Amino acid sequence: MSAGAPGALDLDKLFAARLHAARVRPYLATAxxxxxxxxxxxxPTMAVDRHWRCYVSPAFVDRTPVEELAGVWVHExxxxxxxxxxxxxRVARERGLTGPGERLRMNIAADCEINDDVFGDGLTEPEGAVRPGSLQLPEGQLMEDYLRQFRLGPRTQDLSWLDCGSGADGxxxxxxxxxxxxHGLSEQERDAVRFRVAQGITGRPGxxxxxxxxxxxxxxxPPQPWRELLGAAIRSATSGAGAGEDYSYGRPARRSAGMPGVVLPSLRRRPPQVSVVVDTSGSVSDAELGSAILEVTAISRAVGGRRDLVTVLPCDAAARIVHPLCRGEGIPLLGGGGTDLxxxxxxxxxxRPRPDVVVVLTDGxxxxxxxxxxxxxxxxxFPRQRRSWNENDPDYVxxxxxxxxxxxDIG
Known part of the structure; x- marks a missing residue:
C-alpha cells in the first residue's frame, strides 16, 4: 500500500522522524x-526483533507527533x-524466568535502563514512556538490576500493553x-553496526x-567469561573469614557488658585491600601488558569499584614501584627481563596497608x-600453547x- 492509502503506514512521517532522531543523536545514525x-x-506501537527489523503500527504513526516518533526510534x-x-x-536461563509475564518484566526493566537518560536535548519523550521513578526505582541501573527490584503488580498494571518485541526481551x-x-541483518552486519556506533560515541565524548x-x-x-570467573574468585577470597577483618575500639565488643571496667575491642570488617602483581617479563607480549590494565579495572569492580583499595606492582625478575590504582591509566608496566614473581x-x-588478597597476572x-x-x-x-618454554633453556619446565x-585461565 502507498503512504496515501487509507490506513496505510505513513512512511514519509516515519522517515522524517528517523531523520530528526539522527540529527539530534548523530552517533546513533548508523544504527x-x-x-x-x-x-x-x-x-501496539513500534517493536524490534533481534535481526534489526522494526515492526510499526500505522495507527500509532498517525496519532504520534514526529518529535515523539523520533524518541521511539532511538528507544527501539x-x-x-x-x-x-x-x-x-541469559538472565532467563540463570534465574529460571519463564512465561510472558517474566518477559514483560524484562521489557519493563530494559525500558527503565534506556529511558532514564535517552530523552531531552532535542529528543521528546513519548507519551507513556516507562521511567524508573514511576516504579519508585533508582536511576542509572541496568536491566538485570531492575529485574531484582520489582514484580508485576499495581504499579505495573497500566503497562500490560507494553511490547517492544523480541529485540527487547528475547x-x-x-x-x-x-x-x-x-531485510534482516546477519550477525556480522549487526556487529559492524555496533562497532560503527561505538566509534561515533568515542568521537563525541562531550x-x-x-x-x-x-x-x-x-x-x-566486551566482557569475557574468564573475567567473570576472575571477579568471582576475588570476591570469594575477599569475603572469606579473616579477610578485611581487624579489631577496633571504635565500638566495644558486646562481651564488655559482662566485664565491668574492661573495654574489649570488637572484630570489625573493613574494605579488603587487593595487590595486583603484573608479570612484565620478556615472555609476556605487549598486547597482554596492555590488556592487564583492563583486567585491573575489572578487579576494582569486583571489590565494589573502590580504586583506592587496589595497588598494582609490575614485576619481572625484580619488583618495581607499587602504584595506586587511582593513577591506573598512567601506570608504567616496566620490565622485559627474566621472571621471578x-x-x-x-x-x-x-x-601498607597489608593486602588481603594478592592477584597475579602472568604467563606462568x-x-x-x-x-x-x-x-x-x-x-x-595468560594463554600459552606450551607452558614449558624458556628462551635460554629448552628443557626448562x-x-x-x-x-x-x-x-x-585468561583469554
Missing part, C-alpha cells in the same frame, strides 16, 4: 538507518544496541519474520551520556613462593601454580 521498517497491525534501536534480547535470554513474537525473513560511553567502552572490550609476592606483602613462566603467603592468592594465567592459589 537508526540500519533498522528496516515493517508495517504490522499486530504491534537502543534495545538492539544494548543486546537486551541476548541479555534477556522471546519471539507471532509477527516476527525470523532469521530467514527478508555530548554523550555516561551510559552510552560505558556501552561504547564495552563494545570495544617471588620478589613480587615479597614486595606486595610488605605494602616463573618460580613460586615456597610457602603459602599470609593472605589469599588468585592467579590469572616451570612450576605449576601452587595448590593454595585460585587459578583462572
Amino acid at each position: 537508526l538507518f540500519a533498522l528496516h521498517p515493517v508495517e504490522s497491525r499486530r504491534v 534501536v537502543s534495545h538492539l544496541l544494548r543486546d537486551h534480547h541476548g541479555r534477556g535470554d 522471546m519471539e513474537r507471532e509477527w516476527d519474520l525470523g532469521p530467514d525473513g527478508a 555530548s554523550v551520556s555516561k551510559k552510552w560511553r560505558r556501552w561504547a567502552e564495552e563494545a570495544f572490550h 617471588r620478589t613480587g609476592f615479597a614486595r606486595a606483602l610488605r605494602t 613462566q616463573t618460580r613460586w613462593p615456597a610457602t603459602r603467603p599470609a593472605c589469599r592468592t588468585v592467579v590469572g594465567l 616451570p612450576d605449576s601454580p601452587p595448590d593454595w592459589a585460585r587459578v583462572v
Whole structure:
C-alpha cells in the first residue's frame, strides 16, 4: 500500500522522524538507518526483533507527533544496541524466568535502563514512556538490576500493553519474520553496526551520556567469561573469614557488658585491600601488558569499584614501584627481563596497608613462593600453547601454580 492509502503506514512521517532522531543523536545514525521498517497491525506501537527489523503500527504513526516518533526510534534501536534480547535470554536461563509475564518484566526493566537518560536535548519523550521513578526505582541501573527490584503488580498494571518485541526481551513474537525473513541483518552486519556506533560515541565524548560511553567502552572490550570467573574468585577470597577483618575500639565488643571496667575491642570488617602483581617479563607480549590494565579495572569492580583499595606492582625478575590504582591509566608496566614473581609476592606483602588478597597476572613462566603467603592468592594465567618454554633453556619446565592459589585461565 502507498503512504496515501487509507490506513496505510505513513512512511514519509516515519522517515522524517528517523531523520530528526539522527540529527539530534548523530552517533546513533548508523544504527537508526540500519533498522528496516515493517508495517504490522499486530504491534501496539513500534517493536524490534533481534535481526534489526522494526515492526510499526500505522495507527500509532498517525496519532504520534514526529518529535515523539523520533524518541521511539532511538528507544527501539537502543534495545538492539544494548543486546537486551541476548541479555534477556541469559538472565532467563540463570534465574529460571519463564512465561510472558517474566518477559514483560524484562521489557519493563530494559525500558527503565534506556529511558532514564535517552530523552531531552532535542529528543521528546513519548507519551507513556516507562521511567524508573514511576516504579519508585533508582536511576542509572541496568536491566538485570531492575529485574531484582520489582514484580508485576499495581504499579505495573497500566503497562500490560507494553511490547517492544523480541529485540527487547528475547522471546519471539507471532509477527516476527525470523532469521530467514527478508531485510534482516546477519550477525556480522549487526556487529559492524555496533562497532560503527561505538566509534561515533568515542568521537563525541562531550555530548554523550555516561551510559552510552560505558556501552561504547564495552563494545570495544566486551566482557569475557574468564573475567567473570576472575571477579568471582576475588570476591570469594575477599569475603572469606579473616579477610578485611581487624579489631577496633571504635565500638566495644558486646562481651564488655559482662566485664565491668574492661573495654574489649570488637572484630570489625573493613574494605579488603587487593595487590595486583603484573608479570612484565620478556615472555609476556605487549598486547597482554596492555590488556592487564583492563583486567585491573575489572578487579576494582569486583571489590565494589573502590580504586583506592587496589595497588598494582609490575614485576619481572625484580619488583618495581607499587602504584595506586587511582593513577591506573598512567601506570608504567616496566620490565622485559627474566621472571621471578617471588620478589613480587615479597614486595606486595610488605605494602601498607597489608593486602588481603594478592592477584597475579602472568604467563606462568616463573618460580613460586615456597610457602603459602599470609593472605589469599588468585592467579590469572595468560594463554600459552606450551607452558614449558624458556628462551635460554629448552628443557626448562616451570612450576605449576601452587595448590593454595585460585587459578583462572585468561583469554
